[in-house]
Amino acid sequence: MLNARWMRRLGIILAFTMLVGLLAACGGNGDSSSNSNNTNAPSGGTSDGKKDATAPQSDEALQGEFTLWSWEPEHPTALAEFNKKYPNIKMKVVNVAAGDILTKLQTTVASGGELPDVIRIERDPKVKIFDMDIFENLEAEPYMADPTLLFDFDHETFSKDGHLIAIPDDMSISGIAYIKDLTSKYWGTDNPEELEAMFPDWDTLLEKGKEVVQESGGEVKLFPGLGDVYTIIRGQRKESFFDGDKLNTEVLQGIITSLVKFRDSGTVDKLDQWTPAWNASFGGSNYIFAMSPIWMPQYVIGPNDKADARWGLMVPPAGGYIKGGSSHAIPKEAKNKELAWKWIEFSSLTQEGANALKEDGVFTHYKRAYDDPTFSNWTWPNFGTQDIGEKFFVDIAAVTTDVSENVNDVVLGDAMNIVIQTLAKDKSFGVEQAMDRVKKEIKAKEPKIIIE
Secondary structure, eight states: OHHHHHHHHHHHHHHHHHHHHHHHHHHTTTTGGGOTTOOOSOTTBOTTSOBOTTSOOOTTTOOEEEEEEESSOOOHHHHHHHHHHSTTEEEEEEEOOGGGHHHHHHHHHHHTOOOOSEEEEEHHHHHHHHTTOOBOOTTSTTTOOOGGGSOGGGTTTTEETTEESOEEOSOOEEEEEEEHHHHHHHHSOOOHHHHHHHOSSHHHHHHHHHHHHHHTTTSOBSBSOHHHHHHHHHHHOSSOSEETTEEOHHHHHHHHHHHHHHHHHTOBOOOOTTSHHHHHGGGSSSBSEEEEETTHIIIIIHHHOOOSSOEEEEOOTTOOEEOOOEEEEOBTTOSOHHHHHHHHHHHHHSHHHHHHHHHTTOOOOOGGGGGSGGGGOOOOGGGTTOOHHHIIIIIIGGGOOOOOOOTHHHHHHHHHHHHHHHHHHOTTOOHHHHHHHHHHHHHHHOTTSBOO
């Protein structure tokens, strides 16, 4: 009897267990929301059976098209490699001139129009665009961008409120180029390291420059114009021009004092940047030095000087600087954020992307790529056999910093363009007059700026 009773109880228990199992199966994952450790939930789904747009999907499962505003075609090799990894993601490029990006953004936002999924942003209008506060925090979910993958000097440059809102695309680290025949003639060497040791600071270079001007009868000078000098020393400054709306007059006056010193030394000519005469100067032998961002050999020196091996590259006195470059950002109102991010992440934050960009003639900001010394190897015909990649990414990068800017820097930039042209034309225009002119121009355009 005892055994019979236990057998009946066991049958009841088994039947109850089967019933619970059937009910659970019918209910699907209805209780999964109460268990954060449930590993059986399907990928890309939620507890109510709906698709979760933020859940990670496999590379091939991601599909759709994202829209990019840019003034140039995206890097073809990098895009081809991206499409191998993500075969079902397509990119639609809407051509917008670099100088028109800001205006198009402003009018689109004001009219309630549709923004793209990703925007290429040039450095010059960047501060105004960032100030619109329309971009995603790329360090937050679902992006989780790691700032340590970029160079230290990138962090402040592409951040707002302490976090990245754009990822830099093309490298813009900068040195100075020189004509080797001229340095050999006047200083006895065309070796970059020897020249760097010879000119540890600008004052030393200026004194040597005066000797060159005298010896050449004024035919040879250091730089073609004050704009070039300003580009370099402005980029080398260690502090921002503005603390909020307050102008750091001490930093600005230091820069203007240096410009006046260069002007008065007679070692700098009067050519305006980006004019036909300035472009043509790279094919001549009247100026020893030229500013040289990493894009300069390919896009400026090369097209204007057809001779091979005439140029060398060196670390400037006082260190490297940043000039130009662009970045990608994702608007908060974008419809295809995940697809856009996959392109940014692949092209700018992976070794695969770095290798592909290099084939397209672009060097990445992905810092780990440079752990391999061969990655930075780069020669250019105008520079002969010199490994200018090593000079840029090892020697110059080691002494390069960058500082944060805000919208007031754009106002100051317009004022400084006027001052630089006046300095070049009028030798009686000194530091005091230049500072007064800058203050006047700033106040006329932006009265809120505080000047003490």
